[in-house]
Amino acid sequence: MMSFFHSYTPLFELALFNTLLAFSQYVVLRAGVFSLGTAAFAAIGAYVAAIVVTTYGLPFWIGIVLAIAIGAMVGALVAIPLARLRGVFQALATLALVQIVLSITLNWVDVTNGALGINSIPKTVGLVGLLIAVAIVTYFMAAIGSSSIGRAFDVIREDETVAVSLGISVVKHHFIAFVLSGAIAGLAGALHSYNSYSITPNEYGFNMLVIVLAMVVLGGRVSIWGPIVGAVILTVLPELLRGFQEYRTVVQGALLMASIIYLPRGVADTLIGAYRRRRIAEETSRMRETVTA
């Protein structure tokens, strides 16, 4: 039993890391911001955390705090010039951010060690650390989701015209979403650094961007279950498809396409919607019975 658990520890850890990234992507999508910046924020967090420990020899918790703070700051800095952009233009501008961060990590060799990445980072974060981080972020997502901010996010995402007509500030809430996205991805990057001994620039490139977006689209972008479900599916799926090495990416792509076509709201939001409808139907029929009785 223990050995079974042990052999799957890396997979669990990856699932938790992916869940954090998915939350970073989720929070912007929930607010109606089409940001692809999560990979960039995570790269910044990962490098800040690695450098703090390897170059400056500071304790890892300082690295985590700094990674969150700098992630949030970069999120804020991006939010301001992007405030007027929407949809594909937001996507393109944040994609450019990913490229900028990628080329900095590749070319600022003195600090980042270039394409070789940073190696021999002491492993200070394990499964438990990641679990605690996911639990804390999940709490925050739930709290924010049921607060005034979450309500405003929902209105803005569905209909910006309605939002402004109700006095909801789109600029303010998009700013909050960017800051949260940066902070969560910064945390994720830092934990990944402290969990995996080494980091390289290319981990935080186009691949991550696509996978992270896919997790939230597949899982759902309204309920906080969406990113969790999406992250778990897209972490476990490649393992299950191990036998089909050559077709793996094809199968994965096809599944993603099918889910977008047939479950456009994502697995979690679709299931939650179906459950609610059934409960309402039951309630209504019960009410009818009492009326006729």
Added chain:
Amino acid sequence: MKALVLEDLARNFGGLPAVDGIRLEAPAGRITGLIGPNGAGKTTVVNMITGLLKVTRGRIKFGDDDVTEADATQLARIGIARTFQNIRLISDATVLENVVAGFHRHETTGTFANLFGLPSAQRERRALEDKAMILLEQFGMTGLARHPAGGLSYGHQRRIEMMRALAMDPALLLLDEPVAGMNDSEAHSLADIFRNVARRGVAILLIEHNMRFVMSLCDHIYVLASGRLIAEGTPDAVGRDPRVIEAYLGA
């Protein structure tokens, strides 16, 4: 208690005037009617008042303030609320959630408390839900509180639009065809609600095609055709005006 005043208000689309210099007054505590055939420019007027469209010419005054240049968010915050002719609800959200969204401008919990899920944020949510339930009761929709708004009938959806607007506790309420698609008895029950709202000192501008409904509710009616005011006055006077009859029959 604030009145709405429009002075020489105009808006062009692609050089052609959709609204062409209208003057209108909607006093506090009164229901003012704005009628006219399809395409007359009624919705365009509402969109200018609420800041969704920039004006081409003219001024919009609300109380003592000139709000011509104010943006939509500011206007909502000073108490201008509206309903949408082409119903705009969050269809996946419940009826209750849609109505609660209307309370946004009255929310007092700080960003920090909201981010950290402090008890004050949770208390506020429950308080707003309770207030929303009172509105639902007024509109006879308590039983539908937990239903997704998108699955309900037009009549119910229009009511949700109205509850959301009333949740803003507005000083000016703009109703863009609020009873379209409803039968007379449904419309009748809403008329009472509008009268009560006006009695509290709210200025109401009512846009409606249902002439009987407008005539029975309004103190003063403006008639718009092709972007121009062609008549105004009491319901009786407007109803007899040959230009109005011609505009409606000609349309």
